[in-house]
Amino acid sequence: MFDPVCPSDLTPIRFGDKWAGMIIRCLEDGPRRFSELRIPLRGVTAKVLTGSLRALERDGLIRRTVCAGPERRVDYELTPLGRSLLEPMAAACEWAEQHWDELLDAREASSLDRTG
Amino acid sequence: MFDPVCPSDLTPIRFGDKWAGMIIRCLEDGPRRFSELRIPLRGVTAKVLTGSLRALERDGLIRRTVCAGPERRVDYELTPLGRSLLEPMAAACEWAEQHWDELLDAREASSLDRTG
DNA sequence: CTGGATCCAAGTTGATACTG
């Protein structure tokens, strides 16, 4: 799923911490539960995801809602500010896609310098 | 000088490592020497600046040129790829300027939550 | 289910001293 965003951390552009960019994209289409977020973000532990979510909340990019009811359930959704971030993110993705090959070539060339 | 870029590391958007974004902006108007770069980047040590420059060079964003002559002199300049990064960087800066107040407000609000 | 607590490995940044 996150191939188009940052295939191998190759692009020099990053949004927040390691998971912030992916979290924002996960929330793009509407609110998601804590456990829903853990599915696409394969490998993220609860603690780290909590940390990222708290940071995003502190910056006013997402809103955390504890839903009433018998079952414990917490929803996260983008605030208008968070949603506005999608624009520069799209610009960053476009740049990454356009210059993907050049980035790869540069890495290859510099690794060849070291070996030969 | 770097107030417009990232006044207090408040924006969630980052380019490369801590100094990469500033280095790129320093090279925007043409080649600069190692020691010239150290002026605006107050506080950066030679080792750290070297590390950032090497990383940018490896990614093909800047080119390093050792100038011939009696005095030791090394120039750094943006490659076309590095220059192309100025576009998404401008988009990021624009976003940061437009939403500066909201970011500040969010931080204030969350710090108030903690104190009272 | 949604985290908090604790511990830990790894990476990042920097201070300081030194070199061709």
Added chain:
DNA sequence: CAGTATCAACTTGGATCCAG
């Protein structure tokens, strides 16, 4: 001038276990 070497501090991400 343009770095390199070494060491120390801090930050990050994660594993594991525990709790309301």
